[in-house]
Amino acid sequence: MTSASRFRSQFLWLTVSFLMAAMTAHGQSVGTGSPAEKLLNAGRPLVIAHRGYSQSAPENTLPAFKLAKSAGADLVELDYHHTKDAVPVVLHDFDLDRTTDAVAKWGGKKNRVDSKTVAELCVLDAGKWFDAQFTGARLPTLTEALDFIQDGGVTLIERKAGDAATLLTLLRERKLVNQLIVQSFDWDYLADFHQQEPAQVLGALGPPSSRNGKKLSTAEKMLDAAWIAQAAKAGARVIGWSQSVTREAVARAHAQGLKVWIYTIDDPALANQFLDWGVDGIISNNPAIIWRTLALRGLKASPAP
Numbered sequence: 001m002t003s004a005s006r007f008r009s010q011f012l013w014l015t016v017s018f019l020m021a022a023m024t025a026h027g028q029s030v031g032t033g034s035p036a037e038k039l040l041n042a043g044r045p046l047v048i049a050h051r052g053y054s055q056s057a058p059e060n061t062l063p064a065f066k067l068a069k070s071a072g073a074d075l076v077e078l079d080y081h082h083t084k085d086a087v088p089v090v091l092h093d094f095d096l097d098r099t100t101d102a103v104a105k106w107g108g109k110k111n112r113v114d115s116k117t118v119a120e121l122c123v124l125d126a127g128k129w130f131d132a133q134f135t136g137a138r139l140p141t142l143t144e145a146l147d148f149i150q151d152g153g154v155t156l157i158e159r160k161a162g163d164a165a166t167l168l169t170l171l172r173e174r175k176l177v178n179q180l181i182v183q184s185f186d187w188d189y190l191a192d193f194h195q196q197e198p199a200q201v202l203g204a205l206g207p208p209s210s211r212n213g214k215k216l217s218t219a220e221k222m223l224d225a226a227w228i229a230q231a232a233k234a235g236a237r238v239i240g241w242s243q244s245v246t247r248e249a250v251a252r253a254h255a256q257g258l259k260v261w262i263y264t265i266d267d268p269a270l271a272n273q274f275l276d277w278g279v280d281g282i283i284s285n286n287p288a289i290i291w292r293t294l295a296l297r298g299l300k301a302s303p304a305p
Contacts, residue, residue, distance in 0.1 A: 034178040035154050036201040039074055040237065040259060046281035047290045048156060049073035050264050051092060055285040058130035059099060060090045061137040065149050073287045075156040075181065076149045080142045082162040087118040088142035088170065092160065100124040100139065114161065142167075146176060155180040158205070164193040171200070185209070187234040194235025203261070204236035207244060223249040228256055240283065243270070247277040254278065268293045 039046060052064025053071055060078055068076045079092040095110045096102035102111040102124055113121070118141060127137025140148070142157075149155045157180060159167065171177050183203030184190055190202050207221040223245045231239050239253055240261045253260045261281035262274045271282050271293045284290045 036178045036181050039154065039181070040201060042074070045275055045279065045294060046074040046261070047072070047287045047294070048075040048077055048261065048281050048283040049287045050077050050283050050285045051079065052076060053285075053287060055266070058127045058134050058137055060092055060139075060145075061126050061134070062140055062145070062148055063127065063134055063137055065145065065153075068287060069149065069153045071287045072291065074154065074281075076153050077156040077158060077283060078142075078145055078149075079158045079160045080162065080167075081113045081160050082166070083116060083118045083121060084114055085117045086166065088162060088166065089113060089118060089121060090140045090142055090145045094161070096121075096124065099129060100126045101128065143170065143174070146170075146174065146180070150176065150179060156203070157182045159184040159186070159189060164189055164196060168193060168197055168200075171197075181238070183238070183240055187230065187236075190234040190236055198235070201238070202234070202236045203238035203240045204231035204234055205240045206231070207242060218244075222246070223253070223260075225252055228253050228258065232256055232258060238280075243274075245274070245277070245279075250278050265290070272297070 033041075049068035049071065051059035052061065053067035053073070054064055057064035057067050065076050065078070078090050080088045080090050081094065083089050091099070091113055093099065095112050096116075097109055097111055103109060105124065121139050124139060125135060125137065126139045127134030146155055157167070159182065167182065177197060178200055181201045181203055182193065183205050185205040185208055187204055187208065190204055193200065194202060206223065206227060207216060210216060211220065221242070221244045223239065223241050228239065228249070236258065238259045238261060240263060242263060245260065245262065250260045259280040261283055262279050263283035265271050265274065265282050265284050266286050266289060268289060271290055274282065275293070275297065282290045
């Protein structure tokens with residue numbers, strides 16, 4: 001049996017187990033409204049595929065997004081930057097070196113995405129670095145990625161660079177406002193986006209790299225009342241945080257009407273810890289292992305037959 005076949009068979013029984021457990025444990029249906037609103041009101045923790053199913057396919061490529069959708073991820077997360085000619089393109093890093101063959105093709109190092117046009121980026125291979133079977137995978141434009149993911153899935157867009165107006169124009173043109181969720185570490189960007197389109201569900205990622213121009217200490221990176229208030233002020237309805245959270249911070253965010261998602265969790269023990277604290281979503285490179293964790297929790301919570 002191939003690894004892909006094993007994955008499909010394993011995922012099938014995990015999904016069935018989880019759905020049965022979820023119906024028993026929660027007894028709730030998904031809320032009404034747009035896809036973004038429905039996910040916020042799902043009544044269970046969300047499984048979010050980090051850069052697609054990035055443990056098993058090259059991150060931020062169509063193969064990773066396809067696998068994430070096959071795994072039933074509630075949200076398929078991606079990152080985007082702007083090219084030299086202002087086209088949003090899907091990539092995590094500010095340079096192309098780690099996840100493409102830019103160095104081999106062009107030489108040098110730190111080949112920045114914003115120094116190249118979208119036509120230039122089309123020649124790069126974004127899959128071979130991960131595994132030979134993905135040779136030929138390309139950097140998708142944001143439009144291509146959205147067309148692919150939104151066909152049966154829901155996208156979690158992380159803005160790495162670019163202005164709010166450009167993304168909002170794209171979403172409006174494709175009738176995708178609130179059909180997905182937008183997040184960023186740049187809370188000024190979120191505030192700008194919220195001002196232009198208050199209906200769009202936004203997520204505030206943290207901790208930010210600095211506060212008032214000062215690098216944060218370990219203690220300052222903890223999610224606290226000040227961060228929660230600032231996120232709400234920026235128009236966010238979700239806080240996506242690192243593992244620097246406490247049970248009390250999650251409860252405080254909930255009291256303010258905000259959801260809390262934790263990144264990037266690939267270990268069931270860690271996932272269980274944060275789920276015990278009441279987090280609303282787990283961002284993972286391996287969504288199947290989070291589904292399995294949720295399924296096992298649901299089965300434990302179910303009464304014996």
